[in-house]
Amino acid sequence: MTRKLYSTCLVLTLGASYALTAYPQVKPEVLVKQRQAVMTLQGKYMGPLAGMLKGVVPYDEKVVARNAGYLEVLSKMPWDGFDPSTRDVKSQALPAVFTERGKFKEAQDRLQTAIAQLVAAAKVGSEGPIKTAIGDVGKACGNCHENFREKQ
């Protein structure tokens, strides 16, 4: 198969609007689905760490280090999904996401800073500071949810 024909197939196979358009033209519904996907995965990898902090999941340094690394990358991914075009798409995002951009950006930065500190603590490998750092990440999650997400 020639590259041209192959790449046509590849784009058709992927099917996503992303494949055919630059970022600003991605459908709002797709942006919402993508940002929700990030939240789902942040929950997947933060959940066990919160469980370790509470003592209901066995403390495991390797899991902490792996999950912290995953969270570091995941926490870069959701923000472009909160594009103004998504304002009217049904989701749990509060209007403040779109009206208080500065405060929302601060909440994002707080999360990323807390995760960076967790990654650093996981490298040192001492349980006390790691648990403090896990707690700070949890507070950063909660801070953003408190101000920018509908109450569940």
Next chain:
Amino acid sequence: MTRKLYSTCLVLTLGASYALTAYPQVKPEVLVKQRQAVMTLQGKYMGPLAGMLKGVVPYDEKVVARNAGYLEVLSKMPWDGFDPSTRDVKSQALPAVFTERGKFKEAQDRLQTAIAQLVAAAKVGSEGPIKTAIGDVGKACGNCHENFREKQ
């Protein structure tokens, strides 16, 4: 707030079954949601690269490098979600996922190898090899979808 009280709140806030249980007890529906979230994000970051290969998205070396790095991490995440407990949960996964574990693992490895090659090519920064590597990642996506996902 004491750490104990705080951590209780954190677990309650997160809400996920993950927070209270170790991996094997995560509900099958949650595992499916999590693995689908990874596929959504792999699509988010692979889509533009496929578009560059086809020439419908402007070639951008920085986007390639960033997305390749994201894909490298994301491609580690979905596989534990294909737990046998999820076999009867409605999804596009074909029975072969559960009956041909060796072949499924090979397909996972092929994707991860192709992405590692894309990451390496992106570091060198030469457009030709990068596009070849993007094509190989696309073929690895397609290989797995062809054999392990319902036709769309």
